[in-house]
Amino acid sequence: MGMGFSIIDSGWTRPKYPLSRQSQETFIQYSLSAPMWSWRAQSDTWRLGNILRSRILDGAPWHNEPLSDVLPSGLKSLPRIYGCETCRTLFIENHSDYPDVPTQCQCGEASSTGDQNESSALNS
Incomplete structure (x- = not known):
């Protein structure tokens, strides 16, 4: 009973191997925020509850969930x-x-x- 959505911040580039100063390889990190809404029966209103935060590490070697898995057509x-x-x-x-x-x-x-x-x- 409401509109669910997530907010995706535009990605920013991070070094793929931060401890190796020689490496020029990078990946893109996207931040996701999903507001959770709660219904207040006493006041007959929807209220903002918690905001769940997550991220997509597109191209990071230790993370196997690329952006194309979540959004096949991209942002x-x-x-x-x-x-x-x-x-x-x-x-x-x-x-x-x-x-x-x-x-x-x-x-x-x-x-x-x-x-x-x-x-x-x-x-x-």
Whole structure:
């Protein structure tokens, strides 16, 4: 009963072997944050609870979960999430891959970015 989402920060480069000063090999680290919402029956509201944090170490030798396993189309496949301060609802930019997700808040404020299939839509 709510909208679940994760926030993915754009990746940054880290050395693959930090103790070896000779190595020029790198990998990309992405940080993920997933807000957990809780329902308050007494006040009939949703409240932000904990935020679960995780990461993807794309290309790290000790980590075998590449970004392509989680997001086969990469970060460009993700729509940007917006929030309305007036009615406190979340909505996404217009995106043809997500036809059933709201693209405007309850007040009528629409995302003005258009379809973003061709350009990067990093959620950071």
